[in-house]
Amino acid sequence: MSELISRAAELDAADELAGLRAQFVLDDVVYLDGNSLGALPRSVPARVEDVVRRQWGSLRIRSWDESGWWTAPERIGDRIAPLVGAAAGQIVVGDSTSVNVFKAVVAAVRMAKGDGEGGGGAGSGAGRDEILVDATTFPTDGYIAASAARMTGCELRPVAPQDVPSALGPRTAAVLLNHVDYRTGRLHDLPSLTDAVHRAGAYAVWDLCHSAGALPVGLDEHGVDLAVGCTYKYLNGGPGSPAYLYVRRDLQPRFDSPLPGWNSHADPFGMSPDYAPAAGAPRGRVGTPDILSMLALEAALEVWDGVPIERVRAKSLALTDFFLECVAAYVPAGRVESLTPSAHAERGSQVALRCEKAGDVMNRLIASGVVGDFRHPDVLRFGFTPLYVGFGDVERAARVLALTLG
Known part of the structure; x- marks a missing residue:
C-alpha cells in the first residue's frame, strides 16, 4: 500500500x-463521476452573474447584438471544434443531444435517399431503407433512431459495433454509433467503422458524449459525416448544458434538417412563411438559443485554452x-x-x-x-x-x- x-x-x-x-x-x-456531470469551473459563476445582471438586467434586448447572443451557437461551436478534431464553421451548439441525434439521423437518411438524384453521396440512393444502430447504445439514441426510422420509412437494425462492417449493405442509409460505450467504457474504432460505412455508400453518425474532452476524435481527419455530443460531461458545461451538432463542411449544402426553425432560416428576421435554410452550420439551429446555459458553457470552455x-x-x-x-x-x-x-x-x-x-x-x-x-x-x-x-x-x-x- x-x-x-x-x-x-x-x-x-x-x-x-x-x-x-x-x-x-x-x-x-x-x-470520479465527471463522465456524468463535470465539476464546476471557477470562472463560471461570475460569468453567469454578468449575463444575468448586466447583459439581461441592464442591456436587455440589446444583448442579442451588443453581447453577441445571436452568434453564440456558432462561436461556441468553434471553441469545441479543436477538442473533436474539426475545423471552424462545422459545429453549432444548441438543443439537447437527443434532439441533435434526431436531426442528424433523419438528415443522413435524406441525404442517402437523395444520392443518385444529383447529390454528392457515395452511391445510389435507390432502395436505401435501413438504419443500423449500435445495439449497446444509450437507450435514448435507440429510441430516437427508431422514431427516425418510422419517419423516413426505414427498417431499424440494432447491430453490435464490431459487427457493423459485415451488416452493411446496399439498403443501408445511415449508421448511428457511440464512440465510447457508456456502460463499459469501451472505445470503438471510429476511423475503420466510418470507412466501412462510406465504402457501403451510407452515412456515419457518431455520438461523442463519452469521448469529447477525454480523447482525440479526429472528425475531419477521418471523414465523419455527422456527429453529436453533450457538453456537461468531460467539457464541464453544467447540468443540462446545450449539446452540439457537427456537419462536415462539404455536406452542409445538402443537410436537410427535420426541424427547420426560424433560427436556421437564411433570413430569420424576414419572417417569411416559406423556409429557406441558412448556409453552413447555422442550418442545424432550430429555435431561440438557451442563452444562460450556453454562455455558462462558453465560460467553462476557457479552461481548455492551451x-x-x-x-x-x-x-x-x-x-x-x-x-x-x-x-x-x-x-x-x-x-x-x-x-x-x-x-x-x-x-x-x-x-x-x-x-x-x-x-x-x-x-x-x-x-x-x-x-x-x-x-x-x-x-x-x-x-x-x-x-x-x-x-x-x-x-x-x-x-x-x-x-x-x-
Whole structure:
C-alpha cells in the first residue's frame, strides 16, 4: 500500500496538467463521476452573474447584438471544434443531444435517399431503407433512431459495433454509433467503422458524449459525416448544458434538417412563411438559443485554452491504468471484474467494474467520500477527468473500494 501511495505522489508531482485542478470548484471528495456531470469551473459563476445582471438586467434586448447572443451557437461551436478534431464553421451548439441525434439521423437518411438524384453521396440512393444502430447504445439514441426510422420509412437494425462492417449493405442509409460505450467504457474504432460505412455508400453518425474532452476524435481527419455530443460531461458545461451538432463542411449544402426553425432560416428576421435554410452550420439551429446555459458553457470552455487533447488522452490512460493496478493490488481476488478493455486502443476514460450488490456498494463509497455511479444491474462506473483528477485520488478510490468490499 505504501508503495502505491508513494507512486501516486510521484506521478502527481510530474503531472503537467496538475495545475488545472485549481481552476475547478472541488473539495476533499474523490470525484470520479465527471463522465456524468463535470465539476464546476471557477470562472463560471461570475460569468453567469454578468449575463444575468448586466447583459439581461441592464442591456436587455440589446444583448442579442451588443453581447453577441445571436452568434453564440456558432462561436461556441468553434471553441469545441479543436477538442473533436474539426475545423471552424462545422459545429453549432444548441438543443439537447437527443434532439441533435434526431436531426442528424433523419438528415443522413435524406441525404442517402437523395444520392443518385444529383447529390454528392457515395452511391445510389435507390432502395436505401435501413438504419443500423449500435445495439449497446444509450437507450435514448435507440429510441430516437427508431422514431427516425418510422419517419423516413426505414427498417431499424440494432447491430453490435464490431459487427457493423459485415451488416452493411446496399439498403443501408445511415449508421448511428457511440464512440465510447457508456456502460463499459469501451472505445470503438471510429476511423475503420466510418470507412466501412462510406465504402457501403451510407452515412456515419457518431455520438461523442463519452469521448469529447477525454480523447482525440479526429472528425475531419477521418471523414465523419455527422456527429453529436453533450457538453456537461468531460467539457464541464453544467447540468443540462446545450449539446452540439457537427456537419462536415462539404455536406452542409445538402443537410436537410427535420426541424427547420426560424433560427436556421437564411433570413430569420424576414419572417417569411416559406423556409429557406441558412448556409453552413447555422442550418442545424432550430429555435431561440438557451442563452444562460450556453454562455455558462462558453465560460467553462476557457479552461481548455492551451491544453492539447493529446496530453489529456495520455493522462487519461495513465489514470485508468493506475486505477486498475491499485484495484488489483487492494481488492480481494474475485470481488470485482473489469468490463473495461485493458488495451489502450479500446479504452475510453472510465473504468467499469462488475460487482455483486453494486448499487449498495456505490452508496457506501459515496458515503466514504468516493463518488462514482452505478448502472443496473451490477456495474460500478468510475470516470476519470484528466483536468482535475489526480493519481492520489485514484489510489484513494481503490483503497476505499477495497475497504468497502471488506
